[in-house]
Amino acid sequence: MPEGKHLTAIVAPTVALLLGVPAHAEDRPNDTSGPVIVVTGRGLDETPATPAYDTQEIGRESILSAPSGRIEDVLSSVAGFQQFRRSDSRSANPSAQGATLRALGGNASSRAQVLLDGVPMTDPFFGYIPFSAIAPERLASIRVTRGGGSGPFGAGALAGTIELTSADADTLGTFGGQLLANDRGETEASATLASNxxxxxxxxxxxxxxxxxxxxxxxxQRVPASARAAYDAWSVQLRGVAPLSDSVELQARGLAYRDERTLRFDGADSSMEGQDASLRLVGRGDWQFEVLGYVQARNFTNVVVSSTRFVPVLDQRNTPATGLGGKIELRPPVGDGHVLRLGVDYRKSDGELYETALSAFSGAVTARRNAGGTNTDLGLFVEHDLTLGNLVLTAGGRADRFTIRDGFYTERNGAGALVVDNSFANRSGWDASFRGGALYKVSEEVSLRAAAYSGLRLPTLNELYRPFVVFPVTTQANEGLRNERLEGLEAGLDIVAGDGLRFALTAFDNKVKHAIANVTIGTNLRQRQNIDAIRSRGVEANAALRLGAVSLDGAIAYTDAEAQGSGFASALDGNRPSQTPKWVAGGTLAWRPAPEWLLSATLRHVGAQFEDDLESDVLPSATTLDVFAQAPLAKGVMLVLRGENLAGETIVTRNQAGSTDLGTPRTVWAGIRLGF
Structure with a gap:
């Protein structure tokens, strides 16, 4: 049996079952009598006004050549992108891996909306992003929009939106894979099987x-109980796309993953896992539409080990959570020069934690805690683009009906007696957000843009109901947290000179009112509170230069961010938010003498930042050098070499009164990449 037919025989029944359509439907390569059907696996196309907002595109070549091979590294090339800490998903606690833009962080929850094929990836309970489950080699492109969003799922896009798009079968090829090992004996293996x-x-x-x-x-600072940051993570994704007509396609995706990590001490083990499924119906006829539905089952566990006695003191043994939602978007034909978007989206986050506190001296159970609740958001949105020659105007708004309900916290002592039994009042309300912008094409090469917007983020279940301890500091939950509100404006310049030069410069002023922060209220005691605001002002620039086989890509962001607080938060008034550097910059110089050859070097600088809200502990600035090399060995077989932090820079990721953690040291990878 020919190779292609054999592959189809393997893949077709599985995808056909997933989609519920005949696997060989319309398999008529020599029949040209019917309409030509083209499926893309993508959502609806961007609108004419998309560039009116501060957007940046990352192509597949840049995605595949990240020196660490991880999606966080790819996103770090975007000016303004930031995680809560400097660690990636090999050495960070998963619950600390929130994503934000424009220094609008301050805690570990994501303030940027991360979408994979249109589906929000935010954990329903904690608000982190499962970065290790998002394999770069599966992606075709990434689009990052900075600034508040009021379109679909805009309630989570307080700081912006990161849209990840999966690659189709033609892009991936029949079979692809890679196997690499580093100088510590760690391995990275992946494989992809695709078929039309x-x-x-x-x-x-x-x-x-x-x-x-x-x-x-x-x-x-090491002790006998100190341990390496061991990790073991896998993910499997199944994706299928089938046409229902010449203008309508059905897309299905399933993703399962698990990630286990050890942090700092023997026995300090954490895990996250998930099972996601989604269906998307996309119509590209005169009446364009997109209908999406998804369900997510997630879990998280974590064992906290005492940093003085080196025994478990807290077992977060189970944190089941469910995300459920979808959207309907309609683009009716309203005439040339007009694009009208009408829609509704919904997201429900439900979860609870089960944890056991243990005595550091006897190991006996001292408390058993159970907490959780349900958050929902129903959004109605409308947006209109109007093209008037070289001028594009856009305006849109959304209204969100949110609920925070069924919240509770219970605690029993070691004997099982009920000590705390709190049921919190349900809350609900309406919130509105808007955005508008203008794009003016001065010439074929130069465009000017300006935009203003507002945004919304609900507090997570974690922020509302779960206290936690990072010794010696205890952080209390706060069931009364209000929604965060963003107000912002920006103006920018874009220059595009053929395929050789791209440049973008943006100045912005953003303010998050009622920002949720971990506020110090006593010695070694904090509480999640709504402070008055976090204000972030700054400049972002990114550029790409192509000169034959040589290219240079760079980005830089300067952000002047400060917290505004009163009451308990008055001590942080005027301070820079925790984990927020002023300067972030990076550049990649690449040489591609032939299509399958690539040699690149990336220099990246992250400025100094503070560990805490009181600016008492500093994380020094860090400058790293990474490299990537690819060379063909045979048809479809390539040698891959990667180097991380080759200069051996000391990267401090945590500093609490001198007790520190470090980021990735010098690491060298080698292996092969296959593509047929």
């Missing part, structure tokens, strides 16, 4: 990363 099925396609992909990890604890 009739007029549609199916893709199965998997990835497995594992290793003993590096020492996050500095040598002079």
């Amino acid at each position: 099925l009739g007029s549609g396609f199916g893709v199965i992909s998997g990835r497995w990363d594992r290793g003993k990890g590096f020492w996050t604890t500095p040598r002079d």
